[in-house]
Amino acid sequence: MTKQHRYLPTTEQDRKDMLDTIGVSSIKELFSDIPESTRATKEKAIELEEALSEQSLTKHMKELASKNTTTETHAYFLGAGTYDHYSPSIVNHVLLRSEFMTAYTPYQPEASQGELQALFEFQTMMCELTGMDVANSSLYDGFTSLGEACNLATSATKKQDVLYSKALHPQAKEVIQTYAYGMEYSVKEVGLNGTATDLDALKSSITDETAAVIIQYPNFFGTIEDLKEIKGLLEDSKGVLIVMANPLALALLESPGKLGADIVVGDTQPFGLPMSYGGPHCGYFAVKKKYMRKVPSRIVGQTVDKDGKRGFVMTLQTREQHIRREKATSNMSSNQALTALGSSVFLAAVGKVGLQKMAQQNINHAHYVKKELENKGMTVISESNFFNEFVVKLKRPLNEVTNILLDNQIIGGYDVSNELNEENAMLLCVTEKRTREEMDKLVSILTVEGK
């Protein structure tokens, strides 16, 4: 092939010159080590559609994108782990800086100080929010962070049972079951009392073999669990308390660290990251100091250069797969450094006071909708101890109501009928982005159509 591609700089003349230097007559010779029986031939060549010009590519991708309903046209009252929040424009501008975006893991710290410092700041802010001592520089997402926390807990306690609340995100449950299948420990569910964890059931489930108890904070249904009371149940146990927390709620809720959590994980998607159909988001992972050397994946540490100047490096690397191979604390190599950077920019812009205000707006909006629904005769299953999500009971099947909402430019809530064993239970989320008009419209449709 001699057609030149815009991403490939090598010309026919270059190829000739390079082959000469190498001392072979053709490129084919460089591939002669591939056994003939496995080689692609004309008959079994890979077949893909024709290469597209930039213009045709954008046309094709715009067509695909146009088939999706987006926040541009619809008001989202759907949360359930992924949220439509405000993100300052500068987040995207920083992420587009190619020095960050196109760099690899900072193996050469002297040429990667920008990334390393930004991740050090990320770790610091996650520790501030969670009340923990040490945070890593990100994992794939909140659910895989939870899986890693289970691996840490079972390995640190040398115990085999992980207890999780039924009020945990259903996909988080699935992911930790997969982790447990890998490392061969057991996971057991503790039931509900209303939309919160049944603490009596939890108390009687804790045994000598309990490695960890997992509580979501606020939980999957939006309800704010009493971590202090739960920590109390673990008093006589070696089991650790793992909290999966929505970091936005931590602007106003007491930090899990202060309430006794040993490991805090979650996803920073609410901090400036687009929903992007579920990823890339950004898992965070924070622990009490005694677990520092068992943390998975990259941690950035502060040091000095040979002139005594402050600098940053990846540290405690003897935990990691590229050094310790089969003795590593985890197999993770790539993490979510860029989305961690995005969340850092978000936190830097929104800041100490802004984050509290934003969290407060979420509470205000969600509780406004809840009160309006109740005033108009709807049954709200959740008690009032929720953050920005709560469960409302409809009288009609959810998919019917969802379709009516859709016709009115609203993406309705998530169906939690199975999780709560209640017919037609919808988990609604109301963020700071929802306007009074949108909220009133939702209420009026639900009270007419959902009644």
Next chain:
Amino acid sequence: MTTTYDDLLFEISKPGRIGYSLPESSIDQTDLTELVPDHLIREEPAALPELSELQVMRHYTGLSNKNFGIETGFYPLGSCTMKYNPKINEDIARYPGFAQIHPLQPEKTAQGALEMMYRLEENLKEVTGMDAISLQPAAGAQGEWAGLLIFKAYHHANGEGDTRRKILVPDSAHGTNPASAIVAGYDVVEIKSNREGRVGVEALKEAVGPDTAGLMLTNPNTLGLFEVDIVEIAQIVHEAGGLLYYDGANANAILGKSTPGEMGFDVVHLNLHKTFSTPHGGGGPGSGPIGVKEYLKDFMPAPRIEKEDDDYSLSYTHPQSIGRVKGYYGNFGVNVRAYSYIRSMGAEGLQQVSEDAVLHANYLKARLEPYYDTPYKDHCKHEFVLSGMRQKKLGVRTLDIAKRLLDYGFYAPTVYFPLIVEECLMIEPTETEAKEQLDAFADALIAIAKDAEDNPDMVTGAPYTKAVKRLDEVTAARKPIVVYQKD
């Protein structure tokens, strides 16, 4: 590249400054005190910074100036495939139709997203020669783990789950391979490479047995060498009842030339952030889809995408599935970029990618051979290794060479890996670098080799031109400071 900007966010913060504008809201306040007991209300606000918008931008611009990306310069990091990340794909991933959609919104409102995923899966089937793809794994290591759990589920289904407990891994393998095997619950057996840098058929024959769950292999391997005995290797493992895993980190060498499917692999992962041009982001997000042969389909992570006529849907009912490895459907935004790349290249373009990547690697190797030890003489694929043993005798270590390269305006190659090569430099030039760039890099390495002879102290003192000089990594690990401490 060099900048004097050294402040942390927390050091430039001042109470009262803001860098945001939240939406206006006229909704009455609901006090948290009415909702939860006092001990669940935060006593001390998190000490986050307080900055104006320009301060935030200047901070991160300052930091970015101390960072090195592909657009800054040549990035020859072996096994990482630091090719150009097309800008148009960034535009596309930011279309609201891809970025501003919720993973749990009704499927009928996300048909374009599902179609993109379906099309990408079809393309990756073609490139890998496999029968089914899951886009769920977030990165290569997660793909490995998912793949090994599929091994496990397969052996369990055959009643051999309790006996087949060992995963064979060559000593040249990426560190993730043995680590992934452990978190999949396996024991690791290391296979020594032969003198040619490849998996020895005899050593393999001795290692396999009724306790073998499978073999993990990177092909071409981390030395950049194609495993020429792959057909026999596959046969040996299969005859012993094991399965073959393909670590796709080095797939950039074989696009359109061969497929893991043809070579006999049962499960593969690809690193879309390597071979398929999506940006590495300073460590992630990546995307590590896995592909399997027909007989392993039922064990794949759920949900899976299905197409009926022109309708796309997610199917959740797969009782033999290993389950979910990650939230939702993988790193969707990364997958949008990879799909855009594949559509920009086409089959011929991808083949050209591998041809040029291999040509470039062999060219660099040929230019550097007189100056550095080359432990393996065969032609390489997309990357190759040098050994700095000759320079070590002069008091200059590979680490010093790597640091000195930074002063020349390059990033350093992967160093001290693979572990089986002493003072290793692992170089992967990729197809997107022009010959002039390759020559400049070769000239720099040759100059450094000469300096190692004439002026070794100068090399061991590098780098001189970066934001910081050589950093003390030992103290950082001994007395870890991992969060900001005032004064």
